[in-house]
Amino acid sequence: MRILIAPDKFKGTLTAREAGEAMSSGASEVFADAETTIVPVADGGEGTLEAALAAGGEERTATVQGPLGEDVEARWVLTGKTAVIETAEASGLRYVQPRVQSALAAHSYGSGQLIKEALDAGAEEIICGIGGSAMTDGGSGALRALGLKIMNDDGGRARLGGAALATVLQIDDSGLDPRLKDVKIRIAADVTNPLHGPDGAAHIFGEQKGADAAARSLLDDALRHWGELLQKASGVDVQIPGAGAAGGFPSSFLAFTEASLESGFDLVAELVGLDAALAGVDLVITGEGSLDEQSRFGKAPLSVADRAHANRTDVVVVAGRSTLALEDIYNHGVKALCSAVECAPSVDEALAEPATYVREATVRALRSL
Numbered sequence: 001m002r003i004l005i006a007p008d009k010f011k012g013t014l015t016a017r018e019a020g021e022a023m024s025s026g027a028s029e030v031f032a033d034a035e036t037t038i039v040p041v042a043d044g045g046e047g048t049l050e051a052a053l054a055a056g057g058e059e060r061t062a063t064v065q066g067p068l069g070e071d072v073e074a075r076w077v078l079t080g081k082t083a084v085i086e087t088a089e090a091s092g093l094r095y096v097q098p099r100v101q102s103a104l105a106a107h108s109y110g111s112g113q114l115i116k117e118a119l120d121a122g123a124e125e126i127i128c129g130i131g132g133s134a135m136t137d138g139g140s141g142a143l144r145a146l147g148l149k150i151m152n153d154d155g156g157r158a159r160l161g162g163a164a165l166a167t168v169l170q171i172d173d174s175g176l177d178p179r180l181k182d183v184k185i186r187i188a189a190d191v192t193n194p195l196h197g198p199d200g201a202a203h204i205f206g207e208q209k210g211a212d213a214a215a216r217s218l219l220d221d222a223l224r225h226w227g228e229l230l231q232k233a234s235g236v237d238v239q240i241p242g243a244g245a246a247g248g249f250p251s252s253f254l255a256f257t258e259a260s261l262e263s264g265f266d267l268v269a270e271l272v273g274l275d276a277a278l279a280g281v282d283l284v285i286t287g288e289g290s291l292d293e294q295s296r297f298g299k300a301p302l303s304v305a306d307r308a309h310a311n312r313t314d315v316v317v318v319a320g321r322s323t324l325a326l327e328d329i330y331n332h333g334v335k336a337l338c339s340a341v342e343c344a345p346s347v348d349e350a351l352a353e354p355a356t357y358v359r360e361a362t363v364r365a366l367r368s369l
Contacts, residue, residue, distance in 0.1 A: 001031045004281040004308075006039045006274065008300035009047040010289035010320045013354035016040030016050055022355040023285050023318055026362025039277045041286075043300045044188025044264015045088070045131020052077040052084040052127075055272040062117045064110035065145075066095045067134040068102060069160070076114050082125045083118030084271070087111045087246055088132035091141075096134045098210030104163035104219065106135040106209065108249055112145025115185075119177060125184040127267055130246035134209055136162040136202050136219045138195065138226040139252030147175040148256070162202075162247065163215075165222035171233050173256055180257045187253065188264030193244035195251045196223040201244035209247075223248050230255040265303040274307065284308040284315045285362065291319035291339070302332050309333025316365045318358060320350065338365035 005027070007019045014022070020038035027034045042048045053059055057079035066072040067090075074089040088094065090110030096102040111128075118126050135141065141160050144150055149172040152158040158168045193199050202211065202219035211219060230238050230251060238251040242261040253259035269275065278284070286304040288295065295302055305315040314335045321341040326334065340357035343364060344350035350357045 001034050001283065002281045003027050003031070003034055003036045003283045003285060004039060004277055005036055005285045006041050006277070006304045007286055007318070008041055008043065008288040009050070010354060010358070013289060013320060013351060014358065016042065016047055017054060018355060019287065019358055022358040023287070023362045026359040027285065027366060029363055030366040037277060039272050039274060041272060041274065041300045041304060042129070042264070042268045043303070044129050044190060044267055046086060046129070048127070048129035048188070048264070048268055049075055049077050049084060049086050049089070051268050051272050052079055055079060057084065060117065060121070062114060064090045064113040066110055067091045067106040068096060070095070072110065074110060074114055076117060078118070078121055078123065081123055082127065083121065083123035084127045084129070085111065085114045085118065086129040086131070087249060090114050091135050092132045093134040093209060094132065098208065100210055100212055100215045102134065103136065103206060103209045103211035103215055105161040107137045107141035107160035108133070108135045108139055108247070109141035109145045109160055111249070112142030115142065116146060116177065119179045119183060123183060125186065127271065128185065128187045129264065130188060130249050133246040133249065135249070136206055136209065136211070136223070136247035138162070138165060138223050138248035139250060140165060140226060142249065143176070143252045143256060146177045146180060148173055149175055162219045162222055165226040166218070168226065168229060171229050173233060176256060185253055185257050185259040186262050186267060187250045187259055188267050189242040189245040189250055189261040190264045191245050192241040194239050194241060195227050195243040195248045196220050196239065201248040204244070205247065227251060265300055269307070274304070278308060278311050278313065281313060284313055285318060286315060287318035289320040291317065291322035291324050293323070295324065296329070302329060305329070305332040305334050316369070318361045318365055320354065320358070336365040336368045338368070
């Protein structure tokens with residue numbers, strides 16, 4: 001019995017690798033002849049680095065500016081000539097206490113420093129996972145770290161952060177790192193929100209970063225102004241679906257590089273060789289910490305299931321908790337579904353011993369086949 005185990009992270013409790021090991025242990029209890037292969041996956045946000053490491057990448061670290069200017073140690077991964085970065089490592093919400101002040105001031109400068117680290121290491125391709133960000137600065141900070149000059153209305157350098165974009169009078173790309181013209185930048189963007197407007201970065205994602213209604217309106221106006229400046233300087237209209245991801249991070253790169261917006265899961269699947277791993281297996285086990293309505297729209301577990309289903313391979317899903325029923329996901333090829341919360345005496349115990357109950361959920365799901 002050849003089983004591919006391809007989970008996403010169980011956020012806050014287990015990494016994708018740890019979850020996979022618990023699932024593998026459960027599979028071995030049910031099938032004495034089980035031969036398991038663990039391939040951690042992600043949807044292009046947090047967890048992308050782990051997937052890249054599991055695929056044989058080399059972890060690197062760099063001291064960069066955090067979203068409010070403090071020094072942080074950020075990881076990134078180099079695999080061959082491909083670099084993988086997560087904006088959350090340098091510019092993540094983890095570094096701030098979400099409130100109005102931080103929402104207005106947070107920036108992506110450190111993410112640009114990570115891209116520079118990748119260029120210095122000889123990367124010819126850079127994959128950017130952009131989930132979990134603190135900033136709403138249109139990627140302006142990142143490009144400033146790479147040489148973009150941003151001047152305000154009194155002729156000086158504009159401050160970093162989203163709110164400061166409202167004061168920008170001119171941008172000058174003459175000092176941009178010339179290597180950006182040759183490197184392939186692939187940005188994982190699974191949302192379709194534009195840069196600004198009612199469905200834009202500020203109004204849709206600003207609240208989770210601490211912005212109240214007034215701050216969201218201010219940031220939206222600033223992003224609108226920034227988009228107009230980008231178009232004036234580059235000739236590129238950046239008010240497109242996906243440009244509003246991660247506080248508008250892609251927009252600056254769309255204007256001044258040959259960056260592409262791509263499905264986060266597809267990028268990770270390519271990186272870890274998921275299709276090759278699926279070939280010839282008898283069963284696939286996948287899962288994530290929380291299986292809910294969002295999981296049905298491009299998230300890793302059901303994307304894994306879709307690829308397995310296309311390969312005529314049955315799928316079992318194991319979650320930390322699930323608000324979905326089997327009938328909700330049956331058309332993805334899923335034959336069994338169980339969560340750790342179902343197996344534990346309480347939610348608290350499921351959280352306290354996640355590997356134990358993920359293992360038990362795997363056993364229960366497999367025995368139901």
